[in-house]
Amino acid sequence: MQAVTWQGRKDIRVEEVPDARIEEPTDAVIRVTSTGLCGSDLHLYDPLTPFMTPGDIVGHEPMGVVEAVGAQVSALSVGDRVVVPFNISCGSCWMCERRLYSQCETTQNRETGTGASLFGYSSLYGAVPGGQAELLRVPFADFLPVKVPHGPPDDRFVYLSDVLPTAWQGVEYAAIPEGGTLLVLGAGPIGDMATRIALHRGIRVIVVDRVPERLARVSARGAEILDLGEIDDVAEQVRGLTGGRGADSVLEAVGMEAHGSPVAEAVQKSLRLLPKKLQQLMMTNLSVERLAALYLAFEAVRRGGTVSISGVYGGTSDPMPMMQLFDKQLQLRMGQANVRAWTDELLALLQQDEDHLGVEGFATHHLPLDAAPQAYASFQAKEDGMVKVLFRP
Ligand code: NAD
């Protein structure tokens, strides 16, 4: 089968690899029909490279049609149409019972001290072959895949794999009070979808980014926008728009590659010169992240407000402004999305005739799998009007 593979820093190649197949009686194999490119994939493309091995199959936002099922699978049949959540959760352990699916104790990675395994997401998360491929092995087939009806286009459902539940959880965790304002940092796919979800709930939303076409998309849906490239003091602007106090809630959808943190960016780059083992140690034990967006979140949230972090971070000793966090009496929530916790509610919304969140027009690019090398480069550079790519293997 064809698959998108990681070969080195900024080196993505489409290769012929052995077909995915049933390995456990509880597995299914799906033929992938659409599979997304995510901002999280960009972290593997560059700063998280020490945790990758050449040949790793990447991608974690797939949907498709069931091609084969293991002997113990009863809830799925060949020909069913499914979306596959990015975190691999068993559905029956202590954490899954509490709907904390991104912490599943059956697939947790105790050696690396990380949560549930993820499709296509480095040795930190189980080194499981990913979903940017023609075929994908799906464990826990009776629980994990989300069955969707045949008929509507893939674009209606594919974002159940990651973008929708991540954005939904981000908005839930932001705990926006009645009549309150949500500030969204980052207008990539996650910030954009979170904005749509909040607007759909009747919430006032202000979005910050510096890529004009991304700001234009959220503006067209009714958000107020602030261009990072044109404003010196964004937090001050936000206070000006919110009665002098700041936003009731902030949703951070940027992550460790934020613009505006030159020192950390230099550290991230200098790490590349070290041997792989040492790079891994430095990445996980030092402050190598670009925290500009996170600091802006703490600045721009009002006293007593909530900060919800969807962006991915990976250091263990980042400098945190503890005095500000404490003094402003902030509430913080974060984490990988517990995908399966939100999919029932989301699927019900997606099955209505009206496309409330505009999912069918959300992708800016539909590309064949072999366009992946160029797509990764363009998506990272934010060129070509690229906001969301769906590959069609
Ligand atoms: P993306 O890289 O396309 O979007 C990030 C956006 O932030 C870009 O538009 C960029 O211009 C903007 N930005 C950069 N610096 C900024 C700053 N200082 N202030 C405001 N905006 C800034 O990626 P995406 O797919 O939207 O993902 C966003 C983040 O969410 C990534 O870190 C990704 O790893 C993470 N993510 C988390 C989960 C989860 O489960 N928590 C799931 C998916 C993605």
Ligand code: ZN
């Ligand atoms: Zn993703």
Ligand code: ZN
């Ligand atoms: Zn579990």
